[in-house]
Amino acid sequence: LNAALAFARSQLGVQDNGFTVARTYTTESLGIMHVYLDQNVAGIKVQNGGVMVNIGSDGRVVSYEDGSYKGRDASKMILWTGASSSRFVKPNVAFNTLANYIKIQVDVSKLILTSVPATARKKVYYVLKGVPSVHKDVRVEQFYVHTRAGVLEATWKFSVRIGTHSYRAHISADGTRVVALYDKSSSSTSYNVIKANSASPLSSDRTLIPFQEDKVVWPEGWHSYGGDGVDYDTSGNNVLAMVQEKDASGKETETMAESASGQFDFPLDLQKDPRLHKDAGITNLFYINNMEHGLLFRYGFNEAAGNFQEINFSGKGEEKDAVWAYAQDAGIPNNAYFTLEPDGERSEMHVGPSSNGQQLRDGSLDNQVIIHEYSHGLSDRLTSGSHRDDCLITTEAMGMAEGWSDFFAILQTAKSTDRRDTPRDYGTYLHFKHPRRYMYTTGKKLNPTAYGYILGSNDKHYIGNVWTTMLWEVYWNLVDALGYTEAYDRPDLSKGNTLAMLLVINAFKLQPCNPTFTEARNAIIESEFRITKGAHHCRIWAGFAARGLGLKAKM
Structure with missing residues (x-):
C-alpha cells in the first residue's frame, strides 16, 4: 500500500x-x-x-x-461552496429534470426528502420518497463530475431503480441539466443490426438484438461512462465506433452514435446515400466489433494474449488499446483496412463507403468485411507475441494474413445448409462482387488453386485466396466428420466448424515470426495434437494435401 x-x-x-x-x-x-x-x-x-x-x-x-x-482554472470549477452555489436547488427540484429525461411522470411537490446521517464509513446522503413505480426509495448524494469539456461540476447523483432500469444520474446542482447518466442494468441495451452470423444486408435484414450479458468477457458491458448528458454512445472498453467528419469551421470531429435509452435503433434506407443513415452504420460496426471481441476471447484471444481493451480486468496484458473503428471513411471508397499496433497501443479499423456508379453502399453493414479486418488484429497480435508488429510482413506471411481473415469471415457466416462444394464469396456488399480471383469451395472446377499457384506471386490477396482454400479443405474434412453447430460462439471440440476455428487460432501462438505456408501448416497440425491428441491428424493432412501442401510439398 x-x-x-x-x-x-x-x-x-x-x-x-x-x-x-x-x-x-x-x-x-x-x-x-x-x-x-x-x-x-x-x-x-x-x-x-x-x-x-x-x-x-x-x-x-x-x-x-x-x-x-487536474484542472486549475477556477472559471471551470462549479463548486458546492463556490459563487455559483446560490443558484443550487434541492434534490427534489433537480429530480424533475431527470424525470423528464427518462420520461417518467412525477409530481415533485409530493416528493418527501429526508437526510440519512453520516456514519464512520459513509457520508451523509438523502432519500427521496414518493417517486412512483420505483423498486425502492431514490438515493441522492452530493458529487462532482469532471466533464469532457474540462469542467469540474457540482451534481446531485440519483440512484433510481425503475422497471428493468437501474439508473445512476448526475443532475447539475442548479437542477437544469443532465450532466451524466448511465444504466447499470446491462440488459437494457439493444442494437438494430445485421446478425453476426449473416454476411450483409444481401443475406439478412436487420434485427433488434438485446445485449447478452457475459461477465467473463464483458464484465462491465459494452458502454463506457457517459459524460455531458450522453447516456449511451458507441464507445466502450472494447471498441469506439464513429465517423470522422468536418464541422462548420472545417475542423475534423469524431461523431459516435448516441442513444438516451440504450436502444440503438436507427432508421436505414439502403436505397439512399449512406451518410443519411450514419448512426445505423456506426451501430453495426460497434456491434460486430464487440461480438468479435467476445467470440475470440472465448477462443483464447484474451487479455493475457494481447487482445483489444481499454481496461484489462485480469491485470494481464497491456491496456488502453480498444479498437477505434471508423465507419464511412470517404478516403477509402470500396475498401477497408486495419492498422495494427503492439499490445497497449491503439489500433484502428477503417471501413469505407462504396459505389458501382449507380448505387451507394455503407461498408459498415458488411459483416464479413468487419470480421476480416478484425481478424488481422487477431493473427498479427498472436503471431510471435502481441508485443511485436513485424511478424506478418513478408510477402508470403502477408498473403496468409489475408487468407486467415477471409477464412474467419466465411467460417462465421457459414450456414448449416452449406456443403463442401457450395461456392462461398466474401465482401460482396462492400465490393459489389467477390473481390478474389476464385470462389471458396472444395470443388476444383470453380477453384483449382494449389500450393504451386503462389510461385512468383507478389499479390497478397491472391496468395491469401490460395491459403484460405487450403484451410477450407481442412474445415470441411472436420465438418464432414464431426458435423456443424450454429452455436460457434464458444469452442466445441465435438463439432467440426468450432474445432477448425480453435485449431487455427491456437496455431497462431505456435507458428514463428513471418511463417511460410509449410510452417503455418505445421503449427495447425501441432495445435490439433495438443488439443485432440492427434484424433484428426489424418483429416488435416488430407486437407492440405488436396491442395498440394502435403508431407512432401516443396516450393
Missing part, C-alpha cells in the same frame, strides 16, 4: 487531502496488490476521478490508471 501511495503522490500528483483509499485487495495468483483511490474536493467525491495502482510483490508498479481531475 505504501508503495502505491508513494507512486501516486510522486508520479500522479495525488495529494493526501484530495484523495482517500477506497479499496485494496491482493490477487494471490498474480502476486499483485490492487489499490483504488477516490478523488474528493472538500470531502465530496469526484465520480470519475478515481486512481488505480497495481503493485507487484516486488514493490514495483505493474500498471495504473489516472482518472483524476
Whole structure:
C-alpha cells in the first residue's frame, strides 16, 4: 500500500487531502496488490476521478490508471461552496429534470426528502420518497463530475431503480441539466443490426438484438461512462465506433452514435446515400466489433494474449488499446483496412463507403468485411507475441494474413445448409462482387488453386485466396466428420466448424515470426495434437494435401 501511495503522490500528483483509499485487495495468483483511490474536493467525491495502482510483490508498479481531475482554472470549477452555489436547488427540484429525461411522470411537490446521517464509513446522503413505480426509495448524494469539456461540476447523483432500469444520474446542482447518466442494468441495451452470423444486408435484414450479458468477457458491458448528458454512445472498453467528419469551421470531429435509452435503433434506407443513415452504420460496426471481441476471447484471444481493451480486468496484458473503428471513411471508397499496433497501443479499423456508379453502399453493414479486418488484429497480435508488429510482413506471411481473415469471415457466416462444394464469396456488399480471383469451395472446377499457384506471386490477396482454400479443405474434412453447430460462439471440440476455428487460432501462438505456408501448416497440425491428441491428424493432412501442401510439398 505504501508503495502505491508513494507512486501516486510522486508520479500522479495525488495529494493526501484530495484523495482517500477506497479499496485494496491482493490477487494471490498474480502476486499483485490492487489499490483504488477516490478523488474528493472538500470531502465530496469526484465520480470519475478515481486512481488505480497495481503493485507487484516486488514493490514495483505493474500498471495504473489516472482518472483524476487536474484542472486549475477556477472559471471551470462549479463548486458546492463556490459563487455559483446560490443558484443550487434541492434534490427534489433537480429530480424533475431527470424525470423528464427518462420520461417518467412525477409530481415533485409530493416528493418527501429526508437526510440519512453520516456514519464512520459513509457520508451523509438523502432519500427521496414518493417517486412512483420505483423498486425502492431514490438515493441522492452530493458529487462532482469532471466533464469532457474540462469542467469540474457540482451534481446531485440519483440512484433510481425503475422497471428493468437501474439508473445512476448526475443532475447539475442548479437542477437544469443532465450532466451524466448511465444504466447499470446491462440488459437494457439493444442494437438494430445485421446478425453476426449473416454476411450483409444481401443475406439478412436487420434485427433488434438485446445485449447478452457475459461477465467473463464483458464484465462491465459494452458502454463506457457517459459524460455531458450522453447516456449511451458507441464507445466502450472494447471498441469506439464513429465517423470522422468536418464541422462548420472545417475542423475534423469524431461523431459516435448516441442513444438516451440504450436502444440503438436507427432508421436505414439502403436505397439512399449512406451518410443519411450514419448512426445505423456506426451501430453495426460497434456491434460486430464487440461480438468479435467476445467470440475470440472465448477462443483464447484474451487479455493475457494481447487482445483489444481499454481496461484489462485480469491485470494481464497491456491496456488502453480498444479498437477505434471508423465507419464511412470517404478516403477509402470500396475498401477497408486495419492498422495494427503492439499490445497497449491503439489500433484502428477503417471501413469505407462504396459505389458501382449507380448505387451507394455503407461498408459498415458488411459483416464479413468487419470480421476480416478484425481478424488481422487477431493473427498479427498472436503471431510471435502481441508485443511485436513485424511478424506478418513478408510477402508470403502477408498473403496468409489475408487468407486467415477471409477464412474467419466465411467460417462465421457459414450456414448449416452449406456443403463442401457450395461456392462461398466474401465482401460482396462492400465490393459489389467477390473481390478474389476464385470462389471458396472444395470443388476444383470453380477453384483449382494449389500450393504451386503462389510461385512468383507478389499479390497478397491472391496468395491469401490460395491459403484460405487450403484451410477450407481442412474445415470441411472436420465438418464432414464431426458435423456443424450454429452455436460457434464458444469452442466445441465435438463439432467440426468450432474445432477448425480453435485449431487455427491456437496455431497462431505456435507458428514463428513471418511463417511460410509449410510452417503455418505445421503449427495447425501441432495445435490439433495438443488439443485432440492427434484424433484428426489424418483429416488435416488430407486437407492440405488436396491442395498440394502435403508431407512432401516443396516450393
